[in-house]
Amino acid sequence: MVSFDTDAHLKEVLSSFDQCEDQRFKEIMRSVVYHLHACVSELKLSPEEWEAAIRFLTETGQICTSKRQEFILLSDLLGVSTLTIGLNQHRGDHCLEETVEGPFYWEGAPEMALGSDISQGAVGEKAYYFGRVLNSADEPLANALLDVWSGDGEGHYDMQSPDEDRMQARAKIRTDSEGRYSFWSIKPNYYPIPTDGPAGKMQAKSGRHPNRPGHVHFKISTPGYHSVNTQIFVAGGPYLDTDCVFGVKRSLIVDFTRHPAGSAPDGSYQDAPYYTANFDFRLTEYK
Incomplete structure (x- = not known):
């Protein structure tokens, strides 16, 4: 039997990519092919195993919708999202660390005034978020835009609700002239990622738990x-x-301080215990 020359x-x-005029695309494709072939050769994958991999990717695409991105979830669970962010984030030594966007970002969140309650009826314990957006020299950045979203106190996102068009615990907030931001929402709870799709099934078969710690997402931008x-x-x-x-960074862990019912930092009266979370975001200038 003649052996196959891998x-x-x-x-x-x-060599089939030699005529490609897009040099970056050529570089990426050649590298992907090289490492993919190396993986298949090292594992000596059978045709049946490779067909199973193709079915897995097919099913991952088939479950995607405008409000569910299973490929992002798969990328997150494999640590690739965090890797690409870590390799490309723009920050100085004292500026803000970045982490994964996750699969629950929703374009078109409403812009609300400073101090607004963005929870919009989301279940959970109330929390008051405040702080500043600064540059690397600790100077305030006025009119910076914070695009905020989170799950509720039970670990569910609005996108997972039967009421598909109702946004909760998400909004856009702009800083004031001193770079300050503030809003009310809920204290987020840990939650499992969706486990009914291919990514979640891969996670279970791998013997890994499906949970994320409680967190709030922020996209922050200013010219x-x-x-x-x-x-x-x-x-x-x-x-x-x-x-x-794999998205937690130590610099992003924040104390949520519990307070009894009474006067809150914004002057409002809260008739139930609530939390406060104070955090400053530092952005890096374009060079």
Whole structure:
């Protein structure tokens, strides 16, 4: 029996990209092909195993909708999202760390005034968020835009609700002239990622838990500065050390201080206990 020459086969496939005029695309495709062939050769995958991989990717695409991006979830669970962010984030030594966007971002959140309650009826314990948006020299950035979203106190996002058109715990807030932001929402809870699709089934078969620690998402932008996609995490909560998407950064863990009912920092009266979370975001200037 004549043995299959894997090296010659790889060389032939790689050379098929020689005429590609887009040099970056050419570089990416050749690298992907090289490492994919190396993986298949190392594992000696059978045709049946490769067909199973193709079915997995097909099913991942088939479950995607305008409000569910299973490929993003798969990327998150494999640690690739965090890897690409870590390789490309724009920050100085004292500026803000970035982390994964996740699969629950929803375009078109309403812009609300400073101090608004963005929870819009989401269940959970009330929390008051405040702080500043600064540059690397600790100077305030006025009119910076914070695009905010989170799950509710039970770990569910509005996009998972039967009422598909109702946004909750998400809004856009702009900083004031001193770079300050503030809003009311809920204290987020840990939650499992969706487990009914291919990514979740892969997670279960791998013997890994499906949980994310409690967190709030922020996209922050202002002219002249690198936009940032990040999260803040509830200090003391579960899964901070074993986040299933590898997104926790120590610099983003924030104390949520519990207060009894009474006067809140914004002057309002709260008739039930509530939390406060204070965090400053630092952006990096374009060079």
